[in-house]
Structures are given as structure tokens and as C-alpha cells.
Amino acid sequence: MEMLEGPEGIVSHLAGNTSTSAKHASCKWHPVHSTPLGPKPVTLVLQELQEVRPEIDPDVLTEQTKYKAYLPGPGIFQCSETGLAFEVESEASIVYSHDTWTMHLKEADQKVWVPVGPLFNIWAQPGTVRAVYLPHFVCLEDVDISGCSIAHFESQQMTIQKPTKVMAFSAVLENPSFSLLGVVWRKLRSTISLPMHSLVLIFHQLSAANTTLHLYLIPDDISVKQAIEKQETSWNSQLIPKPPPFSPLFFGYRYHVSSNTQVRIMPEPHLPFCYKSPKEQQLFVEIYIRNMAEEIEFLITDRHSDTVVWRASLRSGDFSRKVSKTSSGAEFMKKHKTELCSRMGQLSSILLNLRVEDVINSEEEEEVEAQNTKQKKNQFLLNLAEKKGPKAQEKLYKVLQLKDPFLVADLENN
Known part of the structure; x- marks a missing residue:
């Protein structure tokens, strides 16, 4: 080496x-x-x-x-x-x-x-x-x-x-x-663990009572971060970006989560720092804030050395960003049909996924592809899904969320 x-x-x-x-x-x-x-x-x-x-x-x-x-x-x-x-x-x-x-x-x-x-x-x-x-x-x-x-x-x-x-x-x-x-x-034979780069992820539960947060403490593995974001999105949560810890963390250590104001942290106010694969359920604490002040400070402390490894403030403005509304596939397709006709891309991949899901058959796929412009192809597919009913439109909506999440988010936020 x-x-x-x-x-x-x-x-x-x-x-x-x-x-x-x-x-x-x-x-x-x-x-x-x-x-x-x-x-x-x-x-x-x-x-x-x-x-x-x-x-x-x-x-x-x-x-x-x-x-x-x-x-x-x-x-x-x-x-x-x-x-x-x-x-x-x-x-x-x-x-x-x-x-x-x-x-x-x-x-x-x-x-x-x-x-x-x-x-x-x-x-x-x-x-x-x-x-x-x-x-x-x-x-x-x-x-x-x-x-x-x-x-x-x-x-x-x-x-x-x-x-x-x-x-x-x-x-x-x-x-x-x-x-x-x-x-x-x-693995080291001694009790000393390896220092790791890490991330703190905080999500605001949009459908929960008052202010409810999920806080994760994970190694800086982008695949784990993406898995958490996907799971939290399905729970109707919004990421609140905050800086990472300013000191390395250690596997096997437990880190204490605290605040400068009265909050409830469940199931307990500390997290073990460990590595779980992306498909496993990641560990987090739930933080419940009954009355959100203008600014609340949160700390994460290394329980072994009693030193602060992360500090961040949550402000009322962190929760006021515009967020997408959850809608059905049929509602989304009807409301944004004109924009989808002109902006929807990756059509071949979308058609393949719809065929795998048995939403369309090979003949219908060929009919879509036979249209002579991108806009006509998109319009033909949207009309086809509409004729098949709400379930087909829901499938198309889900595939579009996977293939082009930024387009879906942009349309839902405007």
C-alpha cells in the first residue's frame, strides 16, 4: 500500500x-x-x-x-x-x-x-x-x-x-x-475506536402535533443519508439543514442530546453511534416541542469525555419554508397536465417502469413512442393513463416521483 x-x-x-x-x-x-x-x-x-x-x-x-x-x-x-x-x-x-x-x-x-x-x-x-x-x-x-x-x-x-x-x-x-x-x-484490539466523520440530520414532521422533530446521528455515508431522506419523505417530513459535528465521533459511544429549553426527547435523550446499512431502520430520537420559541439551541455531548461535539440553533424560520402538498396521482396529473406535456423527460425509462407494473402493455408503449414529437408522446401517455383511471394515474405519478423528483417538487410547489 x-x-x-x-x-x-x-x-x-x-x-x-x-x-x-x-x-x-x-x-x-x-x-x-x-x-x-x-x-x-x-x-x-x-x-x-x-x-x-x-x-x-x-x-x-x-x-x-x-x-x-x-x-x-x-x-x-x-x-x-x-x-x-x-x-x-x-x-x-x-x-x-x-x-x-x-x-x-x-x-x-x-x-x-x-x-x-x-x-x-x-x-x-x-x-x-x-x-x-x-x-x-x-x-x-x-x-x-x-x-x-x-x-x-x-x-x-x-x-x-x-x-x-x-x-x-x-x-x-x-x-x-x-x-x-x-x-x-x-478492528482494533484495544478499546480505542476509530474517529469517524458524521452527520446530524433533523427532520420536521409536518403532519405531527405542534413541533415534532426526528434527529439522526449517522456516519457520513451518502447512501445512508439518502435512505433516511426517502423514508422521512414518505412520512411527510421536511429536512432542516444543519452543519455536521465539529469533532470526530466513535463507534460504540453514546451521545447525549439536550436543549436549552423544555422539550421532550423520546425514547431517551441519547443515541448510540453505529453503522447500519441503508436498508436497515436507522436509529433516531423524537423531539417534541410544545411551544416553539424564536430560537432553541440543541447540543450533542460525548458522554465519555463530557465534551460538546455538535451545537446548532433551530429558529422559527426553519419551519416556515414552503413545502409540497400531498396530492393523489389523478389530482396531480389533472392540475399539471399542460406543464407535464412540455417538461416530462426520460420517457423511455418511464414507459419501461409502467410496463413492468402492468399499467401499459407493449402495444401501448409502441403507440406512445410512435408519436412524432416529445410533447405529443407525453400527451398521449397522460391521456392513456387518464382513460385507465385513478389507479393507473397513481402508478404514473409514483414512477415520475422516482424518475424526476425535482420536476414533481417544482410543480407541486408552484
Whole structure:
């Protein structure tokens, strides 16, 4: 394993992460030694990666999102949605998705290895990718990075590979063979845990009595964040953006949640900091505020050291933003039909999902595609769903929410 030093040898993630700037401020780089030695900081030089926006393809049957990235090459390109990055020497198309550690990491292996980043399933033509940059959330300050490895799952078997180099927010593997890949760390034998980058997510329950909040404390894993946002959206909640903790957190520690005013925190005012895969139910506390003041301060304290690791204020303005109204598919289609005719995109993918859901058949799909303009195709599909009734319109609405959530949100908010 190699740690590159100097201006030419260091690349850092700058895209696709909500707390990147905070990370850059708090972490150092460490060289790797063949035998464990005390960590020594090296110069950190930031080089912005080229951002690529993938095509996002939600699979209605498996409820799994696939990302399809076209890389014009040559260069190092980072996915704006996942933080995953690829180095290629020529143009390439790569498909990838998140997977679940608990489905693949056996119980015996869990005693030795700790997942410290998302698990990815990656498909690419052999030889097209020179290196893959797998995200991790370990803060490398004062950490011996010789414990960092990459787990590769193939045919239900795990092999451990040493990364070519370890960087502030990723582990790099050159000349990879693809299937399931993710960053793991060998468990420390001592009682000292690894310092982790983390996020605090706060959601306002819009349909609950008075002011009810859900507060999550999670590792800085974008796949977990996306899973929480999806779940909370289905509960009619609104995210209240707040900064991440200003100190690293540690797995296995319990963190105390408190406020400067009278609030109810349930089931208890503390959270264990742990890593759960995106498909698992994430831990949170519910905070009930009977009378919302102009400003309320919240704190999260490390119970081991009795030090504050996060502080934020909630203001009345945080709850006054315009939010989308929940409507039925039929109501949405009727109200926004004109806009949908002109603005609805990704039609081929929408039609495929509708056919999988048995909303339309192959002949009806061909009829839609036979129209000679985009607007006529959209209008034909909307008319077809309307003729089939409210259930068909509801299915189309759900597919459109998955395929183009920003369009749906824009129409519902205007």
C-alpha cells in the first residue's frame, strides 16, 4: 500500500458530499509503513475532481437505484450522487448501485472487519477503469492507516485487498476487477475506536402535533443519508439543514442530546453511534416541542469525555419554508397536465417502469413512442393513463416521483 506525497500525488474529493469543507478543515494525511509506526502528517494538496452527473434509474421491482455514468475520458471523474470516483484513460460507461453490508459480510468476518464506507455493486467492461476511488468516512488524523483494506465479494466469498493508496476520504484500488467493493477497517484490539466523520440530520414532521422533530446521528455515508431522506419523505417530513459535528465521533459511544429549553426527547435523550446499512431502520430520537420559541439551541455531548461535539440553533424560520402538498396521482396529473406535456423527460425509462407494473402493455408503449414529437408522446401517455383511471394515474405519478423528483417538487410547489 502506498501513500503519495507532493503536489502531483494527492487528489481529494470535493464533490458529492454535504460536509466536505468541514472534513478538509479537520483531517491530515498520513504515510503508510510496512510495520505499524506512529502516524506522521504530510502536506495536504487539494485537487478538484471532475464531477459527472449520472443517469439515475430507479428499479420499481427491487426498489434499488442504479446509476449510469458516461465518462468522456481521460481523467478522474467523481459521481455527484454517490462520491464514487473512477480513473479512466479513454471514454467509458459504468453502471453501479449501493448494496447492503449485512447481506454479504458474514458474522465471523464482522468480528475482524468494520465497514467504513458504502458497499457498491459495479459493472464495467474489463480493462476500462484504471483505478476506482471508494469513499470512506474515517478521519485519518492520528490513525494508523495500515488497517485499511477493501472487501471484494464475488460468488458469495469475500477476499481482502490492500488499496494502492489511502486518501482523506477514499481508498484507491488500481486495476480493479468489479463486482461488490467497499472499504473496511481491521478492528482494533484495544478499546480505542476509530474517529469517524458524521452527520446530524433533523427532520420536521409536518403532519405531527405542534413541533415534532426526528434527529439522526449517522456516519457520513451518502447512501445512508439518502435512505433516511426517502423514508422521512414518505412520512411527510421536511429536512432542516444543519452543519455536521465539529469533532470526530466513535463507534460504540453514546451521545447525549439536550436543549436549552423544555422539550421532550423520546425514547431517551441519547443515541448510540453505529453503522447500519441503508436498508436497515436507522436509529433516531423524537423531539417534541410544545411551544416553539424564536430560537432553541440543541447540543450533542460525548458522554465519555463530557465534551460538546455538535451545537446548532433551530429558529422559527426553519419551519416556515414552503413545502409540497400531498396530492393523489389523478389530482396531480389533472392540475399539471399542460406543464407535464412540455417538461416530462426520460420517457423511455418511464414507459419501461409502467410496463413492468402492468399499467401499459407493449402495444401501448409502441403507440406512445410512435408519436412524432416529445410533447405529443407525453400527451398521449397522460391521456392513456387518464382513460385507465385513478389507479393507473397513481402508478404514473409514483414512477415520475422516482424518475424526476425535482420536476414533481417544482410543480407541486408552484
